[in-house]
Amino acid sequence: MSVKRVTFASKIGVVAAAAGSAVGLGNIWRFPSQTADGGGAIFILVYIGCILFFGIPLMVSEFLVGRASRANAAGAYHKLSPGTPWKWVGRLGVLTGFVIMGFYMVVCGWTLVYLIQSLSGHLSGVTDFAANFAVLQGDPVKQTVWMILFTLLTTFFILSGVKKGIEQSAKILMPLLFLLLIVLAVRAVTLDGALPGINFLLKPDLSHVKSTLFLDAMGQAFFSLSLGMGCMITYGSYFRDRTPLLKTSVQVAVLDTLVAVLAGMVIFPSAFALTAHPETIVSDLVAGGPGLLFITLPELFNQMPGSMIWSTLFFCLLALAALTSTISLMEVVTVYIHEEYHIPRRISALFVTAGIIILGVFSSLSAPFFNILDIASAKFMLPIGGLFISLFVGWHLDRRLIFVQLSSGGTLKPGILFMKTYIFLLRYVAPIAILAIFIYGLAW
Numbered sequence: 239m240s241v242k243r244v245t246f247a248s249k250i251g252v253v254a255a256a257a258g259s260a261v262g263l264g265n266i267w268r269f270p271s272q273t274a275d276g277g278g279a280i281f282i283l284v285y286i287g288c289i290l291f292f293g294i295p296l297m298v299s300e301f302l303v304g305r306a307s308r309a310n311a312a313g314a315y316h317k318l319s320p321g322t323p324w325k326w327v328g329r330l331g332v333l334t335g336f337v338i339m340g341f342y343m344v345v346c347g348w349t350l351v352y353l354i355q356s357l358s359g360h361l362s363g364v365t366d367f368a369a370n371f372a373v374l375q376g377d378p379v380k381q382t383v384w385m386i387l388f389t390l391l392t393t394f395f396i397l398s399g400v401k402k403g404i405e406q407s408a409k410i411l412m413p414l415l416f417l418l419l420i421v422l423a424v425r426a427v428t429l430d431g432a433l434p435g436i437n438f439l440l441k442p443d444l445s446h447v448k449s450t451l452f453l454d455a456m457g458q459a460f461f462s463l464s465l466g467m468g469c470m471i472t473y474g475s476y477f478r479d480r481t482p483l484l485k486t487s488v489q490v491a492v493l494d495t496l497v498a499v500l501a502g503m504v505i506f507p508s509a510f511a512l513t514a515h516p517e518t519i520v521s522d523l524v525a526g527g528p529g530l531l532f533i534t535l536p537e538l539f540n541q542m543p544g545s546m547i548w549s550t551l552f553f554c555l556l557a558l559a560a561l562t563s564t565i566s567l568m569e570v571v572t573v574y575i576h577e578e579y580h581i582p583r584r585i586s587a588l589f590v591t592a593g594i595i596i597l598g599v600f601s602s603l604s605a606p607f608f609n610i611l612d613i614a615s616a617k618f619m620l621p622i623g624g625l626f627i628s629l630f631v632g633w634h635l636d637r638r639l640i641f642v643q644l645s646s647g648g649t650l651k652p653g654i655l656f657m658k659t660y661i662f663l664l665r666y667v668a669p670i671a672i673l674a675i676f677i678y679g680l681a682w
């Protein structure tokens with residue numbers, strides 16, 4: 239392939255870019271609503287199990303496949319296993335990226351709307367936040383306009399190049415968002431009446447368990463870690479030869495989980511403390527669905543002095559966290575079209591942009607369409623992609639190649655026990671767990 243590939247410039251840039259992809263609306267918007275739906279602490283426990291048993295091993299695997307091939311998500315399989323159908327796994331990943339963007343960009347648009355509402359002072363004057371969100375949901379034109387704006391913003395970064403665009407933005411903004419979430423969590427847990435919310439998060443209550451608990455938690459783990467669609471393959475292809483894959487994966491997974499749990503620590507104590515109907519709060523949370531973040535948080539800001547500043551800062555950082563995720567999503571599809579069909583990067587980015595906007599319009603117009611894209615990608619397409627990548631690395635890929643990648647150009651010495659555990663997780667644990675969860679989740 240004649241295309242010259244860039245690599246990430248600095249060590250911190252590598253972790254920041256991968257963490258920037260992982261940390262996004264998945265943590266702050268989707269995680270709390272899934273946790274509410276899944277019964278609180280019990281959902282979080284299963285979720286953390288998914289991160290440990292297949293999240294981290296699969297992230298190492300995606301990085302490894304990307305760096306060994308230095309190619310896009312589909313080209314990677316093609317290069318490592320020429321002439322086999324494995325490249326279809328990569329293609330499925332590219333399609334998944336597309337499907338995710340089709341609804342994700344709509345939520346990104348909501349963050350912009352809330353940013354403007356914060357800046358203009360509108361949000362501090364609202365008394366019924368559920369109604370405020372319902373007005374936005376009932377206005378497809380507004381949603382479409384902001385969705386398109388966000389998509390174009392992402393395109394702008396994609397066109398400005400991998401290093402400058404992705405790395406710089408992620409490095410500065412992630413730590414800021416993290417700090418802000420800590421401040422908000424402290425405010426939330428010290429509200430009067432926050433205790434039941436903290437309990438909901440930390441004390442498993444088996445009476446809320448749903449039959450799809452495992453499927454939901456697994457889907458959320460894949461979604462939040464940006465796994466199963468080749469996003470981390472694409473980023474791994476930009477890694478330097480010496481980047482330690484396991485360490486990077488653990489760092490990303492820990493950061494991602496911390497941000498999600500922190501977001502929970504902000505949302506649930508606030509929701510319980512600020513509700514007018516404590517008796518029905520759990521069912522209200524479930525019914526709140528995708529709106530949870532956009533209803534509860536502004537309510538919390540209104541309890542704080544200088545609410546306008548807090549909410550502006552928060553929605554600004556949230557939009558930026560979302561942007562580093564949409565950049566990674568768009569990058570996967572763009573570089574695939576660019577490398578596989580030899581179309582200039584610029585033109586392929588424009589194709590992708592047009593496609594996203596078409597899907598995004600349908601998602602803005604129809605909540606069921608939005609939900610179908612969400613469920614299809616997170617609960618089905620990503621885990622299927624994850625299943626195949628674990629089979630590919632565990633059963634198909636040459637052990638020496640795996641060893642070379644894990645030793646990062648000879649700078650590390652992965653021990654026998656480590657290698658054996660890693661391969662065992664990929665060969666048996668991850669695929670069997672994913673399949674079992676599918677069968678169990680679908681049998682109901």
Ligand code: PHE
Pocket residue numbers: 259260261262263264265338460461462463464465467469563564566567
């Ligand atoms: N992980 C991102 C988030 O949590 C979403 C995402 C999924 C990004 C898949 C890239 C690939 O918001």
